[in-house]
Amino acid sequence: MCWVDGQPADGLSVHDRGLAYGDGLFETIKVVGGRPELLDRHLQRLELGCRRLGIPCNIDVVREQIATFSAELAEGVAKLIVSRGEGRRGYAQPNPILPRVITLGSPSPNYPPAYAEQGVHLYPCSTRLAEQPALAGLKHLNRLEQVLARAEWQDSAYAEGLMRDMTGRVVEGVFSNLFIVKAGELLTPSLERCGVAGVMREELLHRASQAGVKTQITDISMERLLGADEIFVCNSLYGVWPVRQFETSVWSVGPLTRKLQRLVADLSSNP
Template sequence: MMLINGVAQHQLDARDRAIQFGDGCFTTARVRQGKVVWHNAHLMRLKQACQRLMIAQTDWTKLDKEMRRLASQQDQAVLKIIITRGAGGRGYSMAGCGSPVRILSCSPYPTHYSGLRESGAHLMLVSTPLGSNPVLAGLKHLNRLEQILIRAELDAKTADEALVLDTEGRLVECCAANLFWRKGKQLFTPDLSRCGVAGLARHHLIQQAQLLGWTVAFVRETPEVLSDAEEVFICNALMPLVPVIQAETYRFTSRAFYHQLTENNDDWK
């Protein structure tokens, strides 16, 4: 099912700036037993993105109700929420744009994630780099051409996810997930101040890791840093957490942090 501004339909104005320029943002949420996992965090993420992109006048009360309405009809699903700037403006100018447009859709939950949580994921290095732009860094905006090219590389191979670098050869993330690795009691994750998506699962993982007594460092490192990692794992709001068994030629067997985080915590299963 799809809702556009609260109405069940599949047609969007061809003048909408999401089509014209990729002008908008989105978030992708997991639905379990009729409820959106991390519901309020997804709303806050969209609010913060709209603020940074200067998309004003979104009706957050209506969006909240629409999210709950679609989720209530699903036992296990993926809920995608898109906010566009709407139609209008001349060229790139925002002046004269109409009201923002809310697009919500539900799709089946990816069944392969449960298998990956058991077997562990294989990561491969891809050749498509992420361009640096601190103004947009961290945001899940609608300009996803880099990820499309990265996904094309993955589709041509047998790896489960990608090791994505910036133009300086530093680790950033995966194609559709954030990356972490562990050495002793220290966790590491790429610094996303220049590019990359700061996922909700990444945010929650960092918070819970610190509560469990782990320290987290935000670093700019090349892939070789994984050579002496004891544990590697990836996360996003749908997976939500998957251990990595191999990244290029590096192999990992420990799941110490993975087991501690998932023990008695359904949000990570």
């Protein structure tokens, strides 16, 4: 199932700048019962990204398109892409800019229930995230760092990989955000230099704060990670996965992790 600019389509122009340069943004949206989950957060991030990249995008029109698309998809994953549209060869932006909205539907990923129930093992990725504050936090179309990192392991014992920046600070998973718990406080890495500000990360910070949990966005060193009481990763498709092991370090699934799993488990019934 594929739509381009709100209409069913089976192809895309080879001159699209998203294809040529990764000049655009995307959102990966869970669809349940014909409804896109966390849609406001997805569109807020998309709107921020469009402003920062200078892509003129009518978010109200995109909202209508993704709502209609999701109703037709019913269940699965809607990948929403906004590119700068078509352009001639070269990096210079087209004038005028005519953005393109692409929506792709796919089945929901079939993750083992044990990932959420018992926890996952993280692979220590050697690929590092480059620091670029102008793009930090955005879910832009340039994902080669993640492609290289995910290619580092084939062993199914690892459900996710841990990525660091060029100085060794812990940043995120290959396709997730990361949290640690220390002395009852919830901490997540700062994304001012690199990384993706996930919508589930924002939702968890919000719900944890509402529940009276102290939260902090800060730099996290490897030493700080290994000294955590609990660790978990999250994204908008699977929610929360506890981390049970990273290299030789092992953790139990902790009470705050379980609490946060419960807090976001009702998204489908309580948007």
